[in-house]
Amino acid sequence: MTTTLSAKAESFPIRGTFTISRGSKTAADVVLVEARDGAAAGRGECVPYPRYNETVEGALADIARLPPGVDRAGLGRAMKAGAARNAVDCALWDLEAKRSGTPAWKLAGLPEPGPVVTAYTLSLDTPEAMGKAAAGNAHRPLLKLKLAGEGDIARVEAVRRNAPKARLIVDANEGWKPEMLPEYVAAMARLGVELIEQPLPAGKDDALAGLKRDVVICADESCHGIDSLAALRGRYDAVNIKLDKTGGLTEALAVAREARRLGFKIMIGCMLGTSLAMAPALLVAQLADFVDLDGPLLLAKDRPDGIEYRDGLAFPPKPALWG
Numbered sequence: 001m002t003t004t005l006s007a008k009a010e011s012f013p014i015r016g017t018f019t020i021s022r023g024s025k026t027a028a029d030v031v032l033v034e035a036r037d038g039a040a041a042g043r044g045e046c047v048p049y050p051r052y053n054e055t056v057e058g059a060l061a062d063i064a065r066l067p068p069g070v071d072r073a074g075l076g077r078a079m080k081a082g083a084a085r086n087a088v089d090c091a092l093w094d095l096e097a098k099r100s101g102t103p104a105w106k107l108a109g110l111p112e113p114g115p116v117v118t119a120y121t122l123s124l125d126t127p128e129a130m131g132k133a134a135a136g137n138a139h140r141p142l143l144k145l146k147l148a149g150e151g152d153i154a155r156v157e158a159v160r161r162n163a164p165k166a167r168l169i170v171d172a173n174e175g176w177k178p179e180m181l182p183e184y185v186a187a188m189a190r191l192g193v194e195l196i197e198q199p200l201p202a203g204k205d206d207a208l209a210g211l212k213r214d215v216v217i218c219a220d221e222s223c224h225g226i227d228s229l230a231a232l233r234g235r236y237d238a239v240n241i242k243l244d245k246t247g248g249l250t251e252a253l254a255v256a257r258e259a260r261r262l263g264f265k266i267m268i269g270c271m272l273g274t275s276l277a278m279a280p281a282l283l284v285a286q287l288a289d290f291v292d293l294d295g296p297l298l299l300a301k302d303r304p305d306g307i308e309y310r311d312g313l314a315f316p317p318k319p320a321l322w323g
Contacts, residue, residue, distance in 0.1 A: 007087070020123075021173040032044075032087070049271060063088060075250075090249055114286070115316070122144065181208075188215050189214040248280075253287075297309055
């Protein structure tokens with residue numbers, strides 16, 4: 001029986017406003033894909049990202065152009081890597097799991113997944129506001145701070161004062177300049193930051209080569225599929241794998257294994273989506289050193305049967321959700 005695909009746009013309100021260096025948003029706009037084969041159906045979700053010239057409308061159009069009966073093996077030839085392919089790939093994984101009665105983790109050749117510590121993200125704001133947010137989340141084991149450039153040291157200092165026991169990672173979202181690096185990286189080390197995501201713009205990160213550092217520097221916007229890894233050696237210590245960048249779970253697992261072979265630490269991250277987007281990423285999280293899969297915690301409402309978050313841990317998805 002031929003597998004059929006359907007896709008639709010959905011919007012999930014955010015609790016308050018989520019701000020990074022590139023702007024603010026009040027809703028997570030996602031694309032939901034359903035793959036159906038007779039009585040069995042699988043689902044996948046993606047978050048088209050304007051930074052990569054993606055839109056919800058464009059993703060829907062790309063999915064509509066897929067040939068009938070496409071499978072995971074042919075998906076990489078039929079679609080370019082990106083958010084749209086991710087939703088289809090994950091829907092096909094889920095369909096295969098539902099149809100066969102075999103969990104997705106077993107289909108992927110992975111050990112049975114367990115709970116993982118996930119970061120909780122603090123939105124970009126003034127040092128005072130971020131300090132207050134840190135105080136309200138000081139019980140969480142790992143905080144991720146959105147940064148922007150000028151004033152970032154004061155922001156991290158405020159968070160550290162108000163959450164002295166939390167582990168910290170920071171994400172500059174390409175907002176720093178090369179001349180900032182010596183002072184800012186040294187300050188992050190002094191404040192106990194364990195990882196700095198994408199300090200410089202992708203493609204303009206030559207200054208990271210040979211930079212003295214006591215903090216892990218992680219590529220995000222500079223890291224997509226396997227083909228991007230070789231150019232990151234000598235500049236970055238870790239790579240942030242996101243399924244919306246790799247184009248699905250299939251490629252994400254391949255990137256994780258190749259990144260490990262090349263000596264990179266691994267971070268698994270997410271766009272701002274629901275538990276359906278986090279579920280397949282939690283399989284990759286079993287291979288990661290740093291996990292940032294907190295999207296549903298930032299939403300006003302999640303999907304039914306959502307990921308369980310407890311004591312800073314994200315638990316594997318229920319089959320009713322995915323996989």
